[in-house]
Amino acid sequence: MMIPLKLSTRWLSVAYALTSALFCLPVLMLFYGYKGLTMGDFFFIQGVASLSIFFTEIPSGYVSDLFSRKNTLIISFVCWIAGDLIWIFGSGFVPIMLGELIFGLAIAFASGTLEAYFYDLLKKRHKENLFHIKYAKMKTLSNIMMAISSLTGAFIYQHFGPTTPLWLSVFCLTGAVVIVSFLPDVPESRRIVAQDKSKWQDVLDISKYALKHKQLKWLMLFPAVYGTLTLVLMWGLQSVMVVKEVPVFMFGFVVFSVALTRILFSASSGRVLEKVQLSGIIKLLCLLIVVASLASCVAVYLPMWAVYVCLGLMILGAASVSLSNISTSVLINHRIKSDERATILSVASMISRAMQGIGLICLKPLFDYVGVGSTFAVSSLLLIPILICASQLYKMKLKMIREV
Secondary structure: OOOOHHHHHHHHHHHHHHHOOOOOHHHHHHHHHHOOOOHHHHHHHHHHHHHHHHHHHHHHHHHHHHOOHHHHHHHHHHHHHHHHHHHHHOOOHHHHHHHHHHHHHHHHHHOOHHHHHHHHHHHHOOOHHHHHHHHHHHHHHHHHHHHHHHHHHHHHHHHHOOOHHHHHHHHHHHHHHHHHHOOOOOHHHOOOOOOOOOHHHHHHHHHHHHHHOOOHHHHHHHHHHHHHHHHHHHHHHHHHHHHOOOOHHHHHHHHHHHHHHHHHHHHHHHHHHHHHHHHHHHHHHHHHHHHHHHHHHHHHHOOHHHHHHHHHHHHHHHHOHHHHHHHHHHHHHOOOOHHHHHHHHHHHHHHHHHHHHHHHHHHHHHHHHOOHHHHHHHHHHHHHHHHHHHHHHHHHOOOOOOOO
16 A cells, blocks of 8 residues: 555655664764774775765666656665665675765665655645755754764664664664655656667766756755865864764764754755845855864864864854755756756766765875864865855856746
């Protein structure tokens, strides 16, 4: 028995929230150490995993345009489970790298597909005009689950063993697979390819269209560069705490604070976008990322009370990625067709993953040989392309108007 269409987006939101139960997230760097890896290895593997997503983004998005978005999501969640199991039973560089690569495949199958599926479920009910509100609620529920798992993950890791958080994630992911299995498919979203055109040529044409579009290209570039710097800030929180020997329980509290702040950003993003449009959001994001970057550069050189202030500013900067991603995603979705939606969203994600992968790989020698403070100083150079992209979007004064 299938879940009724009118309840489908609610249950999809629940399934997505279950995949966000990342109990190992607040102590991930400690888990790497438990498995015998260094801080530099952590950033290197994260970077390689991001690049693996880069190479699978467009094919996976196109697959969901051609076939079933529902089944593509199920494959994604199963990959997450497989990666967790490899981490549970494996140790050393190779198993951890393999697990991250499988996580990358899971992310690639879900990115683009999830948004496209959610949008088309609304469109089937003629409710696509509510996408910015409904999507923000879905991201909010996801961030709530991430906040809960972050708050409890460090405690579970310390008192019940390093692999227990991963077993809990496997349990939640299994629940997500079950829920999506009972969701309705949306065959109307499937792409029909002309007989005289190969599928490879079709996906290239869609990608070129997105990259050349005067609005879409900046809507994709800005969150990609912005997200790269916020990712550095996110993982940098743990680096600062390791260097300053912050107690383990604080790891969970800090990551919980990031998730809680993301909840506030995502919950308000739909209404904020309605009121101030993208131009107002751009100004706020630029202010937040500049302040957070400056705080990260000086955090390890300050006394402990000031370190906690800097961590607070870094939390704001890292969490602001929710506002950036939701705002730009809404405007992108209003400007593309259903049968190419997942492919174009995958192009956007591909650009983001490429930048993140290269950036994180570069952090390995910096963290290992230069130091945390100097690494953040180098990373702050990303503010230059962020401000360039922001200026382009600000000039456009983009609004939520469907243009297909």
